[in-house]
Amino acid sequence: MRRYRCSGCGYVWRQDTTAAAEPRAKLSRRALRWALEGIVVQHLSVARVAEGLAVAWDTAHDAVLAEGKRVLIDEEHRFEGVKVVGVDEHVWRHTRRGDRYVTVIIDLTPVRDGTGPARLLDMVEGRSKQAFKTWLADRPQEWRDGVEVVAILKAQGKGVRTIARALGRDPGTISRELRRNAATRGGKLEYRAMVAQWKAHEAAKRPKEAKMVTNPRLRDYVQDRLAGKVTHPDGRTVNGPDTPVWKGLNKPHRADRRWSKAWSPEQISRRLRIEFGDDESMRISHEAIYQSLFIEGRGALKRELVTCLRTGRALRSPRERSRNKPHGHVTADVVISERPAEAADRAVPGHWEGDLIIGTGRSAIGTLVERHSRATILVHLPRLEGWGQTPPVKNGPSLGGYGAVAMNTALAASITALPQQLRKTITWDRGKELSAHATFALETGTKVYFADPHSPWQRPSNENTNGLLRQYFPKGTDLSRWTAEDLEAVAHTLNNRPRKTLGWRTPAEVFEEQLRSLEEAGVATTG
16 A cells, blocks of 8 residues: 655655556556456457457457456465366467467356356366366365366266266267267367357257248238227228327327237137137147247237237236246235245135225225135225325325325224134235235234235235225225225125125125134134
8 A cells, every 4th residue: 555745744645556557557457357257258359358448459468367367366265165167168369379279167156056156266278178187187186076067077088978977867868969069160079068058059949930921821810810800790890099000119008009809819829729620730829929929030920910919018028027026015925926825725714815996085995805705804994184184295104094004003903803713814916005014914913925016816806806896986986985884884795795606605604604613613713
C-alpha cells in the first residue's frame, strides 16, 4: 500500500492500489478478467479479445497468460477441497509460437454439490489426452486417489468395457458413442466432449419438413378449425368486429378481438381421429400445432393465427415456468406442491379453499369452501374506521377491509369456530390479503398454502362457489352494505342446496356428519 507525505505539513496518507493495474500496464484488472473469461468460458480467440480491448495481439496474448497464472496457477490453495475434475480442450487460435492447443482443467465440485459454478483449476499447453495424463501424474498420489474425473475416462486410456462399467451402460453403447461422435480434425478418431456434444446436437435435428407442410389437406383442416369464420346456423358468415392488423403483440386489453371458430389445438387433434378414423395421414398432435404457430421455421401456419387462440399470447408461456415458485409473501414452504397429499383427493375433511369476491369501492367478501363437503363460509370484511374520510397514506394500514391485519382478524374469527380437526389447511390464491399468513397459521393452527399464479383450477370448489355467489353479489356493486347476518343467510342457502357431486345430499348434511363423527370419537376440539 503506497504512502504519501505532504512536504508542507508532514501529513501521511495511504492509497490502496491492489485493484489497480500493474505499473506501465496497458490493461486494467477488470479488462484482464473479462479477457480471461472470454477465452476460457466463451471460447473466444485471442484475436477477438484483442479486438475487443483495442490492443495488439501480442499484448492481449501475454496479458491473458500472465493474468491466468496470477489468478489461478499461483494460488497455492486451489487444489484443496477438489473432489470432481473435468477436462476441456481449447484451440489457442492464431498462436504464433508454441502449441496451438491448451488443455483446461476445471473444478466441478461446486456444481455437483450445488454450491456455485465451476471454477478454473489449471491450464496446460497441449492436447487434452496426453496433457492431462502428464498433469495428473504430477499431482500427489493422495490427491489423485480422492478425485473423481468426469467424462474423460477415454483420455486416461481406459478401455470400452471399463468405461461401460463405470457409467452403468452397455459396452456397445459406449463403443457407438466413441465411434459416431469422435473428432476427426486431427486426421484420426479422437473423442472430445465438446465435439461429441456438437455432433449429437446436429444428429438430433429433424431434417424432414413439418407434417402440415407436406399435407395441404391436413393444413387446411387445422387452419379452418382454428381461424375459420363464425357462421349462423343457416351458413351465413358473421364478420364480427373490425380489428387492427396484428403487430406481434398479445391480445388487446379490453378491446375487440378477431372472431373465429377458435378451436383449441387439442380439440383439433382429437376431432381428427373421429372424422378421419381410417385415414392415418390426417393425424397431428396438439403440440405440433402449437409449434407451427409459435416456432419460426416450422412452416404451415401463419404466425398471426396465434390471435385465434383463447389466450391470445404472442409468445408461448409454459405453465411450468411459473409453477411452484415462491414470490413475495409466498415462500417456498407454502406453495401448493408442499400441501399434504390428503388434501388433493378430498377423502379427508378439514381442507379448505379460499378467495375474495371484490365489489366497488374496495369492498369485498371472503369465501371459504371445504373440499370434502363443499360447505361454504362467508367472511364479513367491513371497511375500517376512517375509510373515505382521510386521504390514503403510503405504506399505511389498509382501510378497505381486506388488508393483511383486518383479513387475518376476520378469517381467524370465522375459522376458529370449527374443531381443529376440520380446519387443517387453507389453499388461497396469490392475493396480498393473506401476506401475514405466518401469523395466521401460528394463531389458529391452520396452515395456509398458495396456489400457482393464474391457476384457478387448483381451487375448483372455491371458484365454482364464487360463481354461484355472484347471483347474490354481482360484480360492480358495493358489497360493504351487507351485514354479517346477511352473509350468514346466503351461506346457509348455498349449504342447503343438494349437490350432484354429493349424491344429491346437501353440503350442510355432509358437514354435520363430519361433526358427528368427531363428537362420537370424542376428539372434537376448538381454539
